[in-house]
Amino acid sequence: MRLFIASLRKLVRRPATWLTFGLLAGLLALIMVAVATTAASGNLPSDEGQGGGDPLLLITFPGAYDQILAFLLGLGGLFAVLYGAAIAGSEWNWGTLKAAVARGESRVWYVLTAFAAIAVVMAGGLLFAFAVAVGAAAVGATIAGVPLDGISDAATLGRLPEQMLRGWITIVEEGALGFAIATLARSQLAGIGAGIAFYFGEAFAGVFLPDIVKYGPFSVASASLGTSGGFGGGGGGEPAIGALSQETAFLLVVVWLVGALLVAALVTDRAEITG
């Protein structure tokens, strides 16, 4: 428990934590405010015949909740990969893993505890970003003159906890991939680079090999949420024919999560720590 608390404390004090979730919240807030001010000035393009969806839906409650969540989990997936890679990679770069191992700490326990702390911080970060985005959407709605009647819609609010929980698990899975990649690379920079390449590479490969890529970690994350990929993950557009069901995709998310953590733990356990 003391190791978990210490890991949590380290993450909370770490600028990368605030930067990651601050940036995520800031970007979402910016989108809401941009939509609102554009609508208020009468310059918002009509979606008739374009099939792109009404931008005002982003700030129209209760639908805004789903829109925000989709944005948050789509963009958040990329941020999670980067964050997971940054935390795991820095343990190698700074030699702090070495110091812990030299004190007799269990390598596997150290890695798993560090990731557990990451998962908790991600939950807090998601809630924070969601709250900021909802606040920004409410402010945006007021600016754009959109009524706020639906903000307290009981049915939507009732669904939110489960959606958030499911979304958190997919974000944690994506973070675990970044974590495992950086552990394999034993480097923060290489881990982040490889994580980004993997994230966008999967989306790109989805164009050519959809039947294989649909089982990829980012594609199953999107599919488990019933979204079509959000930001970069799993390709854009409508769900493909033959796409995985939400439940199957969620199961695969868990498989990827456990697999990534196993890889990180085993690699660390067997590694020769020479840095």
Place this chain on the structure above:
Amino acid sequence: MTASSGVALATHDLRKSYGSRVALAGLDLVVPDGVVFGFLGPNGAGKTTTMRILTGLIHADGGSVDMLGRPFKRGDRRRLFDVGALVESPSFYPYLSGRENLRALAATGPRTRPGRIEELLELVGLRERARDRVSSYSLGMKQRLGIAGALLSEPRLLLLDEPANGLDPAGIVAMRELLTQLARNGTTVFVSSHLLAEVQQMADIVGIIAAGRLVREGRVSDLLDTSGVVRVRVPTQSVSVAVEAIAIAFPSEEVQPSANEPGWLTVHVSPERAGEINRALVSRGIYATRLEAGSDLEDLFLELTKSASDPDGTFMGSAGAAPEPTETAR
């Protein structure tokens, strides 16, 4: 080997290779309890590889390690609960303060006694800067914090890799006093270093490693007494005449003027023959201003490591020790 054998650390035929490069070629070490042990060797000789094996960071290809009276094997991490270590450069979270870093470190491995962190911050002279981020620390301050980290669990065996790195002269003196004090209180201190003068002042016993093997181990005083060297200081303008005079008196022995210390000559003869050297000098009208029996550790080190190296005088050949890999280049 038992705890009562008086041996804190022993390695037997310890071997390690990185690919085709041999870093340790059968290292045999015996470190008695409660001493400061100086582990000396040129760059790439295998010092850091040894340190990494002793702290469980890497695994030996062969041989064995006994630590505090028990075998230390792969996965036997709890043996390290009684060991404090500073391997290579000190490792910290740059965004945390010195105190927070010690707290983070104390959350790993064995439990740390309450109040221990404050004690150590005081001991290493970082109390005033304990709240500052480590990223603002100088190299010497980081080194002191690293030593504090190594002492967190009040270890019975302390392994320090180049602990004087980055320390100013006052810091080096303080560290030397601290380590000798720890040894007096029963802690075994194993110090790897290339600062020979520092080790000579601090260590009770030294082990000299070259090309992955131990080439000499023993009490500093014994090693220096048996090394068969007399050092003579003469007026600098008389050096060449003095060399000639000694060479005539001792035709089969080697006489070397010091490159670093003008006026000093090193004569490879038994210290009992120091009087004969003086007589030879006087016969040519040269009066020695200093005459010292025995060599310093530097002479011995150079002599031993030179003879253990390959004919080119390097340690990097495929049969010699490998340069020790780091992650920094990755």
